[in-house]
Every structure is written in C-alpha cells, then in structure tokens.
Amino acid sequence: MAFDIEKTLAHIPERSLKADAIKATGLQNTDDVISMGVADMSFKPPSVVLDELTNEIQQGFFGYYGGKNNYKAALKNWMKKMHSWEPKSEWIHTAHGLVAAIGTALRAYTSKGDGIILFSPVYHSFKKIIQANDRNPIECRMDLCKGKYYLDLGRLEGMLTGQEKMIIFCSPHNPGGRIWSLEVQRELAYFCKRHNLLLIIDEIHNDLVFPKNKHVTFPLAAEGLFDNFILMTSTTKTFNIAGGLMGNVIIPNIKLGIQFSKANMATGESPNRFGMIMGERAMQEGQNWLKSLMEYIDENRNIFDHEINSIPLVRSIRLEATYLAWVDFSKLGQDESSIMKKLVSDAKIIANPGSSFGLGGNKFVRFNLATSKEIVKEAGERIRSIFEN
Ligand SMILES: Cc1ncc(COP(=O)(O)O)c(C=O)c1O
Known part of the structure; x- marks a missing residue:
C-alpha cells in the first residue's frame, strides 16, 4: 500500500x-x-489507517481506550525495523502529544527556576513550555557552516552556571532538518554525563528522512555509556495524524521511569483512543x-x-x-x-x-x-x- x-x-x-x-x-x-x-x-x-478509524466509527464505541499491549508490540516492532533498536515494553509510557510530555518531564525532574538548555534555532514550543512551567530557557546557538548546523558544546560549557538541569535535543532537528550523527550524539551523551544533565531527545521527525539519509536513534549512541535520558517518538508527524494527540515516552532508566509515571498520573493522562488506534495501525502497515x-x-x-x-x-x-x-x-x-x-x-x-x-x-x-x-x-x-x- x-x-x-x-x-x-x-x-x-x-x-x-x-x-x-x-x-x-x-x-x-x-x-x-x-x-x-x-x-x-x-x-x-495511509488508507489502512482511514479504514481502521472508519471501522471504529461504524462500531460506534467511543469509550475509554484499552489494548496498550498491542500498541506497544507495534511500536517495538516499528523501532526495530526502522531504527535498529528495540525498547522493552516496560520502558514505554504514553502521553497526550510530545509537547505535553515535555511539560510533564519538566515537572517530574526539575524545579522552578532551573535552567533548561536548547540548541537554537529550534522548535518554538520548547521555549514556550519551559517558560509556562516557570523554568528558565537557556539558548545555546548552533553554528551554521556551509549550509549545515553544528552543535558547539564548547560554547555551551562556557555558558553553564550550575543552575542547568536538562537539555532538550531535537533529532532530526526542526528547523533545518539536520540529522545528527552517532558521533555527535555520543559527544552530547558524554557532555550530559560530565555535567549531570538529564537529556530529553525529541525524535518526532525520526521517520521523515530523505532517501540516502539515515537517522540514528539516540539509544544506539548512548549504549553502555549513559542512561540519564528520555526518548520521545510519535506516529503523529510521520503519518499525518497529529490531531490524534499522542506520543511515546521511552525511558530505559527505571528510576526515571517511575518519576515520569507519577508525574504523568498527576496530569490524569490516559491514552487518546483514536490516536492510539490510528498509530498502531500505521506502524503495522504504513x-x-x-x-x-x-x-x-x-x-x-x-x-x-x-x-x-x-x-x-x-x-x-x-x-x-x-x-x-x-x-x-x-x-x-x-x-x-x-x-x-x-x-x-x-x-x-x-x-x-x-x-x-x-x-x-x-x-x-x-x-x-x-x-x-x-x-x-x-x-x-x-x-x-x-x-x-
Ligand atoms: C520537534 C517537535 N516536537 C513536537 C512537536 C509537536 O508534537 P505534539 O503534537 O505531539 O505535541 C513538533 C511539531 O511540529 C515538533 O516539530
């Protein structure tokens, strides 16, 4: 199809x-x-997604969502097939969209006034959600050289004051569409480890990659060296179902997972029925x-x-x-x-x-x-x- x-x-x-x-x-x-x-x-x-939703509508059941295990199986399979890395089921949390999930993570792991680092220019909602949660956005400007963006971790090191708790990293990057290599991501992992920073990686654009390019999912770069991270992915951009407001928050670190679960519960999160159904089908056959x-x-x-x-x-x-x-x-x-x-x-x-x-x-x-x-x-x-x- x-x-x-x-x-x-x-x-x-x-x-x-x-x-x-x-x-x-x-x-x-x-x-x-x-x-x-x-x-x-x-x-x-994809038409399989439209058909699936049409079936649901004809069935006429618009109650609470159930069936997370099948959804998780589809996600694990998708990540393995597309990104050569498979999360464990218990690492997968759901959210009402990734911006909402970043807000939850901010409340779970940081306090008011903490510095949250961004590599600018970057997706505008990051700064907004940081400010709306009374945290302090710290913008580290990327270098644009011969039409490509580069992170400058030396510059970032010079900016640190000790108040910074978290980096939000966009991979691939929006705007500019930059794919970050394994080496760059590994350097970032070392940096976060050295400075005790929690790393949120927003991979919402991870599937929207042009032929001959390859996205490297962060856990492959961090393997064996760093687990103070939270990986966020979604089917919403890939399959044009953003109105289904949902997303995946993948946390291999058990302690961080427990903290996220609690903060997610504090928002009253339970999965959006229509987003989950569309996302599962899309990953199965899209x-x-x-x-x-x-x-x-x-x-x-x-x-x-x-x-x-x-x-x-x-x-x-x-x-x-x-x-x-x-x-x-x-x-x-x-x-x-x-x-x-x-x-x-x-x-x-x-x-x-x-x-x-x-x-x-x-x-x-x-x-x-x-x-x-x-x-x-x-x-x-x-x-x-x-x-x-
Ligand atoms: C990097 C990035 N993260 C998150 C989002 C929005 O995610 P959601 O609709 O799941 O909140 C966008 C939308 O453009 C985006 O570009």
Whole structure:
C-alpha cells in the first residue's frame, strides 16, 4: 500500500489550525493563499489507517481506550525495523502529544527556576513550555557552516552556571532538518554525563528522512555509556495524524521511569483512543506508504530549492529530514517583518518567521513542503518573483 498523491486533501478543512492561520492574515481574498506554516501535511494518512478509524466509527464505541499491549508490540516492532533498536515494553509510557510530555518531564525532574538548555534555532514550543512551567530557557546557538548546523558544546560549557538541569535535543532537528550523527550524539551523551544533565531527545521527525539519509536513534549512541535520558517518538508527524494527540515516552532508566509515571498520573493522562488506534495501525502497515511519501517530498524539496536558490542572496538549507524547508533571507538586508509582510501580502504565502525559533533564527523563514508538487512549484515561483530584484 503505497502513498497515493490522489489522496491530497482538496481543501483546507474548516476546523484546522491552517484555516485559523488563513483567517488571521486579514486578507480580503484568501482563495489563492498558500498555507506553508502549520506543520501538518496536506495528505491523507495511509488508507489502512482511514479504514481502521472508519471501522471504529461504524462500531460506534467511543469509550475509554484499552489494548496498550498491542500498541506497544507495534511500536517495538516499528523501532526495530526502522531504527535498529528495540525498547522493552516496560520502558514505554504514553502521553497526550510530545509537547505535553515535555511539560510533564519538566515537572517530574526539575524545579522552578532551573535552567533548561536548547540548541537554537529550534522548535518554538520548547521555549514556550519551559517558560509556562516557570523554568528558565537557556539558548545555546548552533553554528551554521556551509549550509549545515553544528552543535558547539564548547560554547555551551562556557555558558553553564550550575543552575542547568536538562537539555532538550531535537533529532532530526526542526528547523533545518539536520540529522545528527552517532558521533555527535555520543559527544552530547558524554557532555550530559560530565555535567549531570538529564537529556530529553525529541525524535518526532525520526521517520521523515530523505532517501540516502539515515537517522540514528539516540539509544544506539548512548549504549553502555549513559542512561540519564528520555526518548520521545510519535506516529503523529510521520503519518499525518497529529490531531490524534499522542506520543511515546521511552525511558530505559527505571528510576526515571517511575518519576515520569507519577508525574504523568498527576496530569490524569490516559491514552487518546483514536490516536492510539490510528498509530498502531500505521506502524503495522504504513512502511511502504512512508517510503513513497518521502520520495514525493524529496521531489518537492528539489523543486523548492531550485526556485529559492535561484534568488540572489537567498539560500534554502538542504534538508536531510523533515518536510520543513528553512530559508535564509538574512543577506538581503531587509528586516524580518518586511520579509514576512511581502510573503503574506504580495506572495500570499503563510510561513513561519525564523525569529520565533529563537537565537539565530531571525531573517530565516520556515516553509512546509508537505503538499502537492504544483503548490510547491507555485510557491517557489511566487517567492522568487518577489525577492529576486
Ligand atoms: C520537534 C517537535 N516536537 C513536537 C512537536 C509537536 O508534537 P505534539 O503534537 O505531539 O505535541 C513538533 C511539531 O511540529 C515538533 O516539530
């Protein structure tokens, strides 16, 4: 069962964040607006997932979820098949989405005022959830060299004050789509060990990897040297089922697992029936769909990069993973608000301003490429026509 482009959604559904973002532009005529902000895809999930949910609806049972053991078996199998590492069942906890899980982890392992380290620019909700929990985000800026981001652990070491308790690490990285090698992750593991830092690894984009690239799941890098970590994964990005709000929190360290369980219980967490059912089915039979999806988005990436890189002084960072293009407009000499204004008013494109991703993001823009080729081409042409002169 391969990915089928005919299954592209014809319209942006009314009850979606994308529809809200279009309304928020305030544009009179929104018919030709291209929505490239919100990180979900314009594609229907695999048909096995749709069929499974349809069966559930026809059955008419919308009560509490049960059947976690089957879900865990599907996850273990998926991790083994896709990432060559298999968690034990008792290491797997569920959550209402990974941002919620990070909030739970913050409350489980840190105290108000503690420093929480991020490698910026990074997914904006990390900083928000840290601040909403009264912890202190510490942004360590990554270096961008020849179109690739690098961690600078020397810089981070120089920033440490002793108040830092945790690092939240995004792998593959959003934005920029960087895949972190085993060696880089091992260095990070040593760093955390040396400084007694708990490491949260958000691998929500771990399956969205372009052909010829390989994601390395963190436990492979940490094996035998470090277990003060929490691995978070999900099916929601991979199969476009983010509305199913669920996620996996994998904790090999028994003591950390007990602490997380307690904090999770304090939130009243019990699995979202529809998310779990969709996720389980997707992991059982979604591999071919995913392969075709990434081949399709790979072509989108080429189309988009070709258009963008033909604009003098503008560069699209070459993605290794994710469908979220990251474009550097900083050499244009325009401020970010005017770049964003031109995108919305002139190009009629909604995208994410880079400054919302923290240090090093200013004058970059993130564009979602998980839509049809025609739309990606049209978007690239509009951006080129506006910024090429
Ligand atoms: C790195 C990262 N983590 C988490 C999320 C959101 O996860 P959830 O919907 O499970 O809260 C996103 C969404 O774009 C993301 O990019």
